[in-house]
Amino acid sequence: MGDAAQGKAEYNPADIQKRANRIVVLSEFLDSAFPEASNLGEPDTKAKADIWTNKADFDKKLKDFQEHAAALAKVTATEKTASDAFKEAFGNLAKDCKGCHESYKAK
Numbered sequence: 001m002g003d004a005a006q007g008k009a010e011y012n013p014a015d016i017q018k019r020a021n022r023i024v025v026l027s028e029f030l031d032s033a034f035p036e037a038s039n040l041g042e043p044d045t046k047a048k049a050d051i052w053t054n055k056a057d058f059d060k061k062l063k064d065f066q067e068h069a070a071a072l073a074k075v076t077a078t079e080k081t082a083s084d085a086f087k088e089a090f091g092n093l094a095k096d097c098k099g100c101h102e103s104y105k106a107k
Contacts, residue, residue: 001016001019001020001090002090002094004016004082004086005082005086005087005090005091007082011080011081011082011086013076013079013080013081016076016086017073017076017077020069020072020073020075020076021073021076023069023072023073023093024066024069024070024072024073027065027066027069028066030062030065030066031062034047034051034052034058036052039051039052045106046105046106047104047105047106048103048104048105048106050103050104051104054103057103058100058103058104061096061099061100061103061104062100064096065093065096065097065100068089068092068093068096069093071089071092071093072086072089072090072092072093074089075089076089
C-alpha cells in the first residue's frame with residue numbers, strides 16, 4: 001500500500017481494500033497481545049519494558065492505530081484510485097506504526 005500511496009506501484013482497488021481490511025482484523029488482536037504479565041516472559045522479545053511502564057501511552061497509540069486502520073478500510077471501500085483521501089488515511093496509519101515501533105520496539 002505504501003508504494004501505491006507514493007505512486008511507485010499501481011493502485012489495485014481490490015487488493016488495497018483486502019489489505020486494509022486485514023489490517024483492521026489484525027489490529028483487533030493487539031489488545032490482547034501485550035497482557036500485563038507478558039513483560040515477564042521471553043528474554044528474546046523485541047518489546048521494550050516501556051510498554052508496561054507507559055501503559056496509558058501505549059494503549060492510546062494502539063487505539064489510534066485501530067481507529068486509523070478502520071478509517072483506511074472505510075476509504076478503500078469507496079476510493080478506486082490513490083486519491084488524496086487514501087494517501088491521508090494511509091499516512092495516518094503509517095505514522096501510528098512508526099510512532100509505536102520507535103517508542104516500544106527494541107531495535
